[in-house]
Amino acid sequence: MNDVIFETVVTTLAPDGRKHVAPMGVRYRGEQVVLMPFRPSTTFDNIIATRCAVLNIVTDTRVFAGCVTGRRDWPTQPVERIAGVRLECALSHVELNLSDMSDDAQRPVLNMARVHEVVHASFTGFNRAQAAVLEGAVLVSRLHMLPAQKIDSEMAYLQIAIDKTAGPGEHEAWGWLVDAVRRHREKAAASSAETTRGSS
Structure with missing residues (x-):
């Protein structure tokens, strides 16, 4: 597994349609995206229930700061191939389906298969x-x-x-x-x- 961790934002839906937005470090392994959410967590529960998630690549750091300070209601849009939403501010998003899981009491490993990927805006550089x-x-x-x-x-x-x-x-x-x-x-x-x- 690539041990480099990339800071992203993962959006998921609960079975009743409630959206959840969470910053998350992810790893890339070939065409798969590896998520390791802590237990308990809403992200983990939603993925297990729906087998879907959306990976958002964002440079608007208000999302990261907002989520850790109680501001999780960010504008979203429906995605195309799975039951999910993406952040409106995402430069790109990847729609994911759960492929397999290695269970763990603290941090299970979720291997997510790429279903669809869209680029919405160009990356202009680091700040x-x-x-x-x-x-x-x-x-x-x-x-x-x-x-x-x-x-x-x-x-x-x-x-x-x-x-x-x-x-x-x-x-x-x-x-x-x-x-x-x-x-x-x-x-x-x-x-x-x-x-x-x-x-x-």
Whole structure:
């Protein structure tokens, strides 16, 4: 398997038609796309139920930052060959069907076969701020796991790229991430204060 992980957004539908949008690192193995969603997860449940997913290639980093800060309602459009939707902002999308699965209690491996692929817009190049937002989104997704000092030092470094190269979209996405860190700290402080009062 190619161990290079590519940051994408996977869209799935629940059996009742509810859409779900989730950033996900994927691997490519020949004509197959390999997904390794955590259990439990809505993405995993939807793929097992419908055997379908759509891989979205996007450069609008607001989607990544939005999904880790509670903003998952992104505009979508129906796709052509499977029961699914793609992001309107996707530069391209690949429609996938579940081929086979290696089960695992934490991270099952889903081998997805390519059914149909469409390019919607050209890729115009990398922006350092886009990479900074992606890294910031990963940090925010791990606020409950990482020490505050590590979060602060890495966010401070990433802020340099935001200050130098961000456009309006990246500034908006970064603002969501910074606010998420602040709210996490406030919630932790309030919980600590409540515990202290309860033990006094």
